[in-house]
Amino acid sequence: MSGSALSIAEHHCRRCGTCCRWEGDVCLTQADVRAISAYLHMTEEDFINTYCRLQRNRQGLSLMDAVDGACCMLREDNTCTIQPVKPQQCRDFPQRWNFPGWEQRCPAARKGGATC
Template identity: 45%
Template sequence: MNVEKEDLSAFQCRRCGACCKWEGPVRVTEQEIDAIADYLGIELQRFIRDYTYLTPDRRSLSLLEKEDGSCFYYDDRRKCCLINPVKPKQCRDFPYRWNFSGWRMFCAGAGNLKNRKTVNLFHSDSLFLTAM
């Protein structure tokens, strides 16, 4: 089976913040919440109360967003994540494990990427697609 897959080996983050400015929840685990609260020097329950919210599907907590939908912890002026040493896995995984439609048009780091390439999946490999 042949599948198109993006070759992201040349991706280099340019700190443009496109992924941080994209609207949508940044889901956080208990361990990530602990690490972020500790890093910021905020008591855990206060951090949960003041800096997270329950996602619409009620499955997890998400980091607070600014009014424009961007991440509360992205400093646009300095072009940096204010919690970079402890940022959630969801953030670290962009664009390798997830991205959004049209992300290449917004992300400065996408400039050095090649076009999609076709990858051959051996018969023994499984490909699972799920609808959410």
């Protein structure tokens, strides 16, 4: 994964929720599972059974998809249900990981993107 340093330095998330609707996995580390289940006042087993599925490569857990394909933790107003403990993958985008062309899919990376 890579991206231009300039685009990342200028990145100001608009909380548009677009990246929470992208196809693919919202990967969970063991620390993510621990933190999110505690935040939701659930046992880790209940959290996994209720909100998790296998990653497409079957190498770990992902948050489930909603019916429309968005992350199951995305609310209608584009806020994240688990914002204070959202997975490392979510916290790291786009500064620590991204992919070719991400600037075209993330409104905040485009020229003139507003801060939020």
